[in-house]
Amino acid sequence: MEKKLAIITGSSTGVGSATAMQLASTGHWNVVINYANSANEAEATMTSCQALGAEVLCIQADVSEDLQCRDLVKQSIAKFGRIDALINNAGTTKFCEFSDLEGLDKSDFLNLYSVNVVGAYQMARAACPHLRTAGGAIVNIASIAALTGLGSSIAYAASKGAMVTLTLSMAHAFAPEVRVNAVCPGFIQGRWTKGFLGDRYEEMKAGIEKSAALKVTATNEDIAESIVYLATQAKIMTGEIMIVDGGATLKQVTMGRR
Secondary structure, eight states, X not given: OOOEEEEETTOSSHHHHHHHHHHHHTTSEEEEEEESSOHHHHHHHHHHHHHTTOOEEEEEOOTTSHHHHHHHHHXXXXXXXXXXXXXXXXXXXXXXXXXXXXXXXHHHHHHHHIIIIIHHHHHHHHHHHHHHHHTOEEEEEOOTHHHHSOSSOHHHHHHHHXXXXXXXXXXXXXXXXXXXXXXXXXXXXXXXXXXXXXXXXXXXXXXXXXXXXXXXXXXXHHHHHHHHHHHHTOTTOOSOEEEESTTHHHHHHHHHHO
């Protein structure tokens, strides 16, 4: 059987890289690795996917730039002739304590929205004709920040809330040919979260694992499993927002009702 193709934005490291490798490992998918700055990491992910038997295209593109989104899709079609899944994983943030209201300005919000929200829309728009032909799927990577209002900054939480709404709107717009769903990860173990929390990382991780319903925090691979499920198996799901946080948000809601 001809292999399907997935484009994963922001897939040089972390959740995006883990998703690319899980898709490659199925034996049924080829992948497009996208990165903005991390060329060495992107090449390492490409090598890992190739070792798993996938054909791989590695493309540098800034998803906040529409022409670069369109070119990414154009190159993918030129190489593979199809697009079956788009994983909108590319994202950015600015770390800023919520109490520091002067720490964010207009440009910070616009920068975050241009990647986290507008970039996802631009990628979906560029890929839409090919996804419709394939009867494919889009998976947007949001965050529980969209639901709790917490996170690395107010601007980040607001952008992820917009990503959830974007998912619902695109689910309407792309139906019935294309399914559009979102994953909302909670605390994810690894470099990105360590960079945000610094010395507080281990304390925060232990605290969440103590309070979460399942007593765990997620790895990149855990989140990737949910993304792959939505992209490849959830045949009658669209407009769904999947929370993947070990029950941490569930526990907060339960405690709030007592």
